Amino acid sequence: MAGLGMKAARVAVVVALFAIWEILSRTGIVDPRLLPSASDTLLTLVELLQRAGIRNDLAVTASEVMVAFILAVPCGALIGFAIAENRYFAEVAKPLLFFAFSIPKSIFLPMFILVFGVGFSQKVGFGFFSTIFIVIMSTTTAVESVKVEHLTVARSYGATRLQTAFRVYLPSMLPVLLEALRISMIFNLTGVILAEMYASREGIGHQIATWGENFQMKQLLAGVVMVAVIAMTFNELIRSVETRCSHWRT
Amino acid sequence: MQPLANVTPFKPGSRAGAIQISNVGQVFKTATQDVVALSDVSLDIKPGRFVVLVGPSGCGKSTLLMMLAGLRQQTSGTILINEAPIPQPDPNRVGVIFQEPSLFPWLTAEENVEFPLALRRIPRSDRRAKAVDALKLVGLEGFGKRHPHELSGGMKQRVSIARGLVQDPPVLLMDEPFAALDEQTRMTMGDELLRIWAATGKTVVFVTHSLTEAVYLADEVVVMSARPGRIVDHLTISLPRPRTYEMLGGETFGTLRDRIWRHIRKSA
Amino acid sequence: MSAATLRRLIVVSLVVLWELLPRLGVIPELFLPSLSSTIAAGWNDAGEYGHALAVTLYEVGVSMLFACGGGILAGAIVGSLPRPRVLIMPMVSSLYAVPLVILYPVFTVWLGIGSESKIAFAAIYGFLPTMLSTAAGIQTIDPQLLLAARSMGATLSQRLTRVIIPAAIPTVLSGLRVGGALVIVGVVVSEMLISSAGIGYLISRYRTILDSPHVFAGVLLVLAMAIAFNAAIKWIERKASIWQTGTREGQRAADEIQAGTIQPATA
Ligand SMILES: Nc1ncnc2c1ncn2[C@@H]1O[C@H](COP(=O)(O)OP(=O)(O)OP(=O)(O)O)[C@@H](O)[C@H]1O
Ligand SMILES: [Mg+2]
Numbered sequence: 001m002a003g004l005g006m007k008a009a010r011v012a013v014v015v016a017l018f019a020i021w022e023i024l025s026r027t028g029i030v031d032p033r034l035l036p037s038a039s040d041t042l043l044t045l046v047e048l049l050q051r052a053g054i055r056n057d058l059a060v061t062a063s064e065v066m067v068a069f070i071l072a073v074p075c076g077a078l079i080g081f082a083i084a085e086n087r088y089f090a091e092v093a094k095p096l097l098f099f100a101f102s103i104p105k106s107i108f109l110p111m112f113i114l115v116f117g118v119g120f121s122q123k124v125g126f127g128f129f130s131t132i133f134i135v136i137m138s139t140t141t142a143v144e145s146v147k148v149e150h151l152t153v154a155r156s157y158g159a160t161r162l163q164t165a166f167r168v169y170l171p172s173m174l175p176v177l178l179e180a181l182r183i184s185m186i187f188n189l190t191g192v193i194l195a196e197m198y199a200s201r202e203g204i205g206h207q208i209a210t211w212g213e214n215f216q217m218k219q220l221l222a223g224v225v226m227v228a229v230i231a232m233t234f235n236e237l238i239r240s241v242e243t244r245c246s247h248w249r250t
Numbered sequence: 251m252q253p254l255a256n257v258t259p260f261k262p263g264s265r266a267g268a269i270q271i272s273n274v275g276q277v278f279k280t281a282t283q284d285v286v287a288l289s290d291v292s293l294d295i296k297p298g299r300f301v302v303l304v305g306p307s308g309c310g311k312s313t314l315l316m317m318l319a320g321l322r323q324q325t326s327g328t329i330l331i332n333e334a335p336i337p338q339p340d341p342n343r344v345g346v347i348f349q350e351p352s353l354f355p356w357l358t359a360e361e362n363v364e365f366p367l368a369l370r371r372i373p374r375s376d377r378r379a380k381a382v383d384a385l386k387l388v389g390l391e392g393f394g395k396r397h398p399h400e401l402s403g404g405m406k407q408r409v410s411i412a413r414g415l416v417q418d419p420p421v422l423l424m425d426e427p428f429a430a431l432d433e434q435t436r437m438t439m440g441d442e443l444l445r446i447w448a449a450t451g452k453t454v455v456f457v458t459h460s461l462t463e464a465v466y467l468a469d470e471v472v473v474m475s476a477r478p479g480r481i482v483d484h485l486t487i488s489l490p491r492p493r494t495y496e497m498l499g500g501e502t503f504g505t506l507r508d509r510i511w512r513h514i515r516k517s518a
Numbered sequence: 519m520s521a522a523t524l525r526r527l528i529v530v531s532l533v534v535l536w537e538l539l540p541r542l543g544v545i546p547e548l549f550l551p552s553l554s555s556t557i558a559a560g561w562n563d564a565g566e567y568g569h570a571l572a573v574t575l576y577e578v579g580v581s582m583l584f585a586c587g588g589g590i591l592a593g594a595i596v597g598s599l600p601r602p603r604v605l606i607m608p609m610v611s612s613l614y615a616v617p618l619v620i621l622y623p624v625f626t627v628w629l630g631i632g633s634e635s636k637i638a639f640a641a642i643y644g645f646l647p648t649m650l651s652t653a654a655g656i657q658t659i660d661p662q663l664l665l666a667a668r669s670m671g672a673t674l675s676q677r678l679t680r681v682i683i684p685a686a687i688p689t690v691l692s693g694l695r696v697g698g699a700l701v702i703v704g705v706v707v708s709e710m711l712i713s714s715a716g717i718g719y720l721i722s723r724y725r726t727i728l729d730s731p732h733v734f735a736g737v738l739l740v741l742a743m744a745i746a747f748n749a750a751i752k753w754i755e756r757k758a759s760i761w762q763t764g765t766r767e768g769q770r771a772a773d774e775i776q777a778g779t780i781q782p783a784t785a
Contacts (some may be wrong), residue, residue, distance in 0.1 A: 007607055033629055069696045091521035096528065103744045104703040106710055107718075110608055115549050190617035198617065198713060198722075206618070209659035211709070212623020228616045235615030319669050341671045352666035357686045366670035369680075414668075 015150065036218045045222035054207065061203045064120060065185075068127030073184060076132045080139025101133045105191065109198050123195045123203070128192025131184050138180030142173040174245050182238040189231060189233045266297035267332050267343060267420030267453045269318065274327030276313050287313045289478040291327070295470075296325050297420070300447060301459045302312075302468040306514055310479030311457045314335065315423050318455065319346045331421060341366050345414030351406035351428040353398040353413075359385065361413045367517035384412035387446055404435040411443070414452065424456045426488070438461075441469055444493065459505045466493055473510055475517035522650055553769065557603040571618050571739060573721045574705055574716040577636045578743075584637070585644030586694055591646075593652025593693070603653065610646060618643055623662030631712050640704030648690075649784070650698035655689025656682065695751045702747060706740055717743075 024030045025037035036044075044205045048054045058143060083089045109126060116122035146169055154168045196205025211220040271293040278285040288310040295301050303311045316322040317329055320336040329336060331343050338399045339346075360381045367377035388408040398406055407427055414422055428436045429449050436497055440463060447454055458464050465487055473483035487506060491498055497503050533553065539545045540552040547555070560567055598602050621642065625635040659682060667681050709718025717736050725734035748785075 006604055008611060012607065053533070057628070071707045079557050088521060090523045091526070096525060099744075099748065102699045102748060103741060104706045106703065106707045107721060107740045108723060108734050109710065110737075111549065113725065114730065129609050186615050186617075190619060194707065197623075209623055212626055215627055217624075217627060220627065224620050224624060227620050231615045231617060232612050235612065246744070279677055321665065336530070339671045341669070344668040344669075346666070348662060348666060350660075350662050352660070352662045354663060354681070354689075365667075365680075369670060369672050369676055466703050 005035065016105065017105050021173045033037065036221060039223045040218055041225060045226055048219065048222055048226070054204075057204045057207050059118075060142065061205065062198075062208055063106060064123040064203065065189055068124045068192060069185065069188050071109060071124070072128045072188065073135055073181070075128075076135025076184070078137045080136040081143060083136065084140040084143035094140075097133060097137055103113060105130050106194060106198075109195060112195070113199055118199045118201065123200070125240040126195040127188050127192040128195075131188040134187045135184050136143060139175070141185075142176035142180060143169075143178050146172040148225065175242060178238065178242045178245055182242065184233060186231070187236070193227070262295040266451050267295050267454065268295070268330075269295040269327075269421065269455070270296075271318075272330075273312075274314075274317065274324045274329060274508055276310065276317065276322075277325045286478040287326075289480060291385050291404075291479065293472060293479055293481060293484075295453060298451050299469060300444075300454045300456065300469045302464040302471045303459065304459070304471060304510060304514065305474030305479065306476045306517060307459075309474045309476050309517075311474060312425050313474050314479070315346070315425050315455065315457060318421070318424055321346075322354065323484070340419075341417050341419060341439065344421045344423060345417065346411050346421040347407075347410050347414045347422065347424045347427045349429050351398070351403075351410040353406055353409055355398050358395050359390065359409045359412075360402065362398070362409055363416050365413065366417055367405065374387050375392055375437070380416055381412070384416040385409070386414045387415065387449065389442060404439055407431065407439065408442070411446070415452075418450075420453060422452045422454045424454065425506065426457050429459065438490055443467070444491075448491075461510050464510065465489075465506050467499065467501055471506075471510060473513045475513075482517060483510070484507065525642050531631075544560030548728065548730050549725055551734055552777065555731045555739060556734040559729075559731035563732070563735075567735060567739060568719070570715065570717045570720050573633070574709065574718070577633050577716065578702055578703045578708075580633075580752075581637045581640035581644060581705060582698055583696050584641035585701050586648050588641070589645045589697055590649025590652045590690055593649040593690075596649065598654030598682075603657075607650075607653070609649060613646065617744065619707060622711055625708075625711050631714055633715075636705050636708045636713065636716070639708045640701045643704035644697040644701035645690065647700060648693040651693030651696065652686065653753065655686040656694070658689065659685045668686075684763060688755075691751070691755055691758060693747075695755075698747055699744070701773075702740075 021035070022038040025035045025040075026033045083093050105126075110121045112129070113125045116125055119248065150168050150172065151164065154164050159167065192203075193205035193208075196203035196210040200206035204223065208220060208223040208227070211217075211223060266394075271291055274288060274291045275286070276288040278287055289432075303314065305311055313322065317324050318331070318336070320339040323337070336344065353359075354365065357365065359383050360378070364377045365379040367380060382394065383512065384393050385391060388411050390405060391410065393401065393405065398409070401409065407430075411427070413463065414424075428439050431439060437514060443454075444467065467488045471482055471483075471487060472486050473485075474480065475482045489502060534552070537553040540547050540550050540555075551559075596606055618639075622635070622639045625638045628636060629635040649745065661683065663681055664677060667677050672680065705716070706718040709716035710722045711718075713719045716741050721733055721736035721740075724730075
């Protein structure tokens with residue numbers, strides 16, 4: 001794996017990027033009104049986090065994300081299992097799913113607004129819609145990752161259905177499932193934030209869109225950094241759990 | 251595929267190469283330590299001989315072949331092929347065949363065989379003619395238009411041999427060319443190789459882990475010891491040619507194989 | 519019934535349901551106008567939609583040039599140099615977690631609400647996966663092939679043009695598939711957010727005046743674009759893939775990309 005030197009080099013790259021940003025803006029090579037300096041942006045970020053309104057926005061977004069996620073994952077997993085367990089279903093559904101997966105989901109945003117109005121349920125609905133296809137697809141992959149030999153061995157030792165489920169399926173699928181959860185979360189977050197940016201009265205996506213429309217660059221960049229950091233932290237967190245759970249995989 | 255029966259033993263000709271290896275050593279410098287892969291290897295190979303290298307895994311057989319092919323430079327000693335050193339690959343003097351057929355999957359069998367000629371900008375019609383001849387020689391007439399994934403393992407290795415032969419190099423190096431094949435295919439491929447060798451008169455240096463294969467194919471068997479690789483025995487196989495399946499059960503065959511096996515067991 | 523037949527049946531019945539459900543009043547026409555009224559709406563304003571399609575296609579084309587050209591180049595460099603690869607790849611895949619759509623307002627401030635901001639955004643959107651899959655493709659080239667070429671006396675540039683590039687083609691293609699799809703998504707999304715032209719813009723404008731048939735005419739057009747793109751890629755893949763069965767590694771990389779394991783979120 002990557003040594004200490006590599007990690008240091010990565011930190012150096014990030015620091016260098018921020019330094020370039022700072023210099024570009026400070027020296028006026030780039031108009032500071034278009035690109036406020038890195039330090040100004042970070043100060044704005046700290047200031048933003050102290051505002052009750054912003055914290056409320058974050059909480060709204062977080063709850064939308066959570067609800068959509070909690071709804072989408074079991075539904076998607078169930079459908080995914082149903083498809084993977086049956087060869088015929090799989091053959092019928094997979095190309096359709098791939099296609100559904102590849103079309104821009106955003107074109108259905110207006111439909112969600114028309115049906116749900118602008119609000120919490122519309123965000124959750126669109127978050128659900130953006131997530132469910134990837135959940136279905138990853139579940140299918142996870143089920144398919146269970147080795148037939150392992151199932152045969154379990155059966156030859158007289159394992160019951162329940163035992164097979166808990167002792168073969170679950171441990172085999174765990175790493176893939178965690179990976180699926182991580183990616184689903186990314187899709188989910190993207191969906192909710194897009195829905196907020198498109199039409200909303202609150203939420204961090206709405207704030208970012210508004211700052212953009214009002215040319216408030218400092219707040220806008222601070223918001224971008226904030227969302228990026230939250231998303232990446234969360235991502236790395238799941239990934240570390242993932243590595244711990246999949247130590248037996250070679 | 252022609253049967254083996256009426257093959258006459260080969261008489262050294264103009265397209266056979268002489269190989270002189272004198273006091274060759276190879277040291278790999280890795281991050282942690284220096285690995286002495288080969289030390290003080292000397293070997294003289296007369297034109298047209300079929301020489302088989304055997305030895306325990308990791309003793310440096312592939313390394314030696316890489317140096318003969320000009321794919322790697324020795325750290326000490328000299329290697330001469332037809333009286334000249336080989337500082338870089340020279341397909342006009344040396345053809346190489348690896349364990350994996352290493353065919354380019356996007357080219358047809360014919361195009362694969364033409365590949366080394368295309369690198370030298372030889373006109374298309376000439377190279378097509380040569381490729382067709384080479385494929386015929388390895389018994390793949392009519393398979394030229396197929397892609398590698400449409401060929402069996404044995405056929406792929408035949409294409410690879412044709413590719414090694416297409417420039418008519420005096421020396422053919424083969425690193426465990428049949429190791430990935432099943433035993434039956436392996437036996438037929440051995441016979442095929444002897445036929446091609448007899449027909450073309452190349453000098454062949456052949457690496458294998460199969461002692462039966464070694465004795466069956468070779469004029470001379472060179473036995474190497476484990477790291478650092480050295481030559482510990484050099485036997486002449488006096489069995490008459492053409493070699494036949496019946497010889498495998500004979501007394502001479504057994505004695506020779508035992509002698510090699512004892513060396514390898516001792517050094518591994 | 520074969521799987522393909524059933525699949526066709528499902529698609530056909532979806533289309534029929536799109537027509538019937540709104541007509542029978544099961545779904546209000548406001549939520550989902552019937553297929554025929556959608557097509558009629560689009561037909562009546564064909565000029566407007568045609569113009570919007572031209573704008574969108576132009577933006578998609580330019581973005582694709584940047585995303586795919588830049589992505590393939592960067593991927594080839596990163597993939598063939600081990601050190602930068604170890605340095606950069608984890609950072610890039612970490613970037614995947616960021617909902618890139620938040621960058622779009624930044625581009626509108628910098629470049630205005632015309633085509634430039636859409637092109638910049640969509641190009642960045644499509645760049646990462648193209649780069650990652652190209653890098654993966656270069657990495658999975660069988661080193662034995664390079665050794666064989668070297669043993670036949672191939673020079674460095676011959677190895678590049680005759681071995682590395684053809685060997686990387688399947689993975690690069692699947693990168694193009696993902697990258698291109700994302701470019702379409704990026705252009706449409708950004709047009710829907712803030713803009714003054716394009717199909718996305720029409721969808722959003724008709725939405726605000728609750729003109730559902732016109733909204734769905736736009737949706738239909740985007741769907742057609744996605745289908746056309748998929749078909750085009752399939753065609754190219756078939757042309758270039760006689761030998762694909764030969765490389766398990768490349769195939770696996772392509773599968774992974776398809777399965778979304780190395781793909782950023784599409785919105
Ligand atoms: N590039 C390298 N760097 C460091 N050590 C190497 C390198 N290549 C080979 N070696 C070492 O040199 C020794 C000889 O390797 P080589 O591949 O020639 O063995 P071999 O006789 O062909 O083995 P096998 O029968 O398994 O193919 C081995 O101990 C190997 O670890
Ligand atoms: Mg070897």
